[in-house]
Amino acid sequence: MTSPAAGSRRDERGTISIYILGLTLIAMMLVAGGVAVTSAHLSRMRLLDAADGAALSAANALDEGAYRGGVGESVPLSDASVRARAAEYLAREQRPRSVVAWGLAPGTGTPDGRTAVVALTGQAQLPMVGGLLRDLGVSITIRVESRARSDVVQP
Secondary structure, three states: OOOHHHHOOOOOOOHHHHHHHHHHHHHHHHHHHHHHHHHHHHHHHHHHHHHHHHHHHHHOOOOHHHHOOOOOOEOOOOHHHHHHHHHHHHHHOOOOOOEEEEEEOOOOEOOOOOEEEEEEEEEEOOOOOHHHHHHOOOOEEEEEEEEEEOEOOOO
């Protein structure tokens, strides 16, 4: 005689393998997403470092036309001098490996003739998921902005 409970049991051999496979895939997706987000953030920080350097260099770019009027509280700047000095700085700098392209963005210049504003955009290359995103036609564009001013201290 068999009990009714024993006859109604199904054969569940192998189902744990499917559960483990599913959990492994979820864990791998979480790891790949975490690596991609971290890489994007590091690319942003590297672009921000470059924008900071370019803004500092541009803040020291004396505009000859504005200088004829004398130096007041800060070094006189123009949009053209800020853009030119920032472009020179970026040409000398080595582009980070995680950034496949970079360049000055609209907004680079001086809003008040005293502050250098450098806007920089770059295309980030993400590990693990970068190839998939590229195949889908998606690119990760990062935009950063940095400001600097060279104030003149009167003794």
